[in-house]
Amino acid sequence: MTAVERKLDAVDAADRIAAVDGAIEARRSVRAFLPTPVPRTTVEDILRVARCAPSGTNMQPWQVYVLTGNAKASLSRALRAVHDDPEAVREHKHEKPYYPEPWPEPWLSRRRKLGWELYGLLGIQREDRDRMQHQHGRNLDFFDAPVGMVFTISRRLELGSWLDYGGFLQNIAIAAQARGLGTCIQAAFAPLHRVVRSHLNLSDDEMVVCGLSLGHPDPARPENTLRSHREPVSVFADFRE
Template identity: 55%
Template sequence: MTSPNLFQQPTPADTAAVDTAIVTRRSMRAFLPTEVPESQIEEILNVASRAPSGTNTQPWQVHVLTGAARQRLVDRIQAAYLDPAELAKHTEEYAYYPTEWVSPYIDRRRKVGWDLYGLLNIAKTDKARMQAQHARNFQFFDAPVGLIFTIDRVMQQGSWLDYGMFLENVMIAARGRGLHTCPQAAFTQFHRLIAEELQLAPSQMVVCGMALGHADPAAVENSLLTERAAVAEFTRFYRD
């Protein structure tokens, strides 16, 4: 990769390409079996590694699963998720969501859930189909590439902010190559199984998973377009 001119003004085409990659990034929940070359995964991660981090600590560690390695992890977690007694043994290692929900967050959470289930014709009372849909998380939604992200336990909240920027870079770099992703916090519940399967050092903590591949354009769930608040709702300008 050649070094870009950092001080050259982007062309309108450059701006449009970046904006398109950002606004077309969605969490896809159905993928085609089309393989993604390892060289392309390396390209994505190389670009993503330019994410900023405090004092250049670069706290991210990435575990790429394809083929049989991916399937072994999928099988182990699926078996645990579908067995009530085994599922009860697995809990998240960190709190992703608040312990007490308030508006507008709970309203947004409920809406996206029911919007998705509505597309899939899953009724609010159909617990079995809800469970089956949630289980698809642990198949990486059939994506041929599963990514597991870990961080060293010594790192603190600032490094988790840095990590989020790295994850976004992964997703945007993937879009720039015609690929789609789905970031998946659901995997954190099974951090012990992941640690065993990937032989993680005790110092490593699972941050999340991510599906990577070619989205299935025929899958109705991939038509979900989540709403975003207007800029005026979350921004204040101070002029004087």
């Protein structure tokens, strides 16, 4: 390789790094979307890229249900009917716990910080439980995104496959970001798995992992200005030689 070729190769590498790093660092949880449609071909391209996520022995444990139009609206209506009924919602819970109970530190403080930052942007006061409940319910409307996804996994699979699933979901978010789209990965669908199961006609073997909203972020909405804090590398990385 000549000196010129080496220089061009270094420029290409720098461009690739900038593009990938930029998509990762720009990704955020979008909580309000424009009604602008997303072509099916774009969704298929995102999933085609995301399927390259690593998985133990190439198991590829993911199953995706892509919802638009009436299919998405119908599921959201059924979910909101349960969510908005204080008596009915008490009968629903995660099949596998997602969060710790009780919450220990430092994770409790991080959770609270994010929550109050979001509510602050929306003008929701600490004592306004009804507005908090309403905001949480917007998860089930896919935050008005034109595309909603529901992810399931076989209940025969173990922890390793759940870890692999995270890489797949991350790939979807990054591939969408690279295409100028926003996403929100949502645990809120999992507790209402019985409603999801009935609407999507899931098999008994399938467990609901989460939902995901996909579309064009609404730049006018204050919740989309939220940037969650990330700890510096020194907090979570222990380098040893």
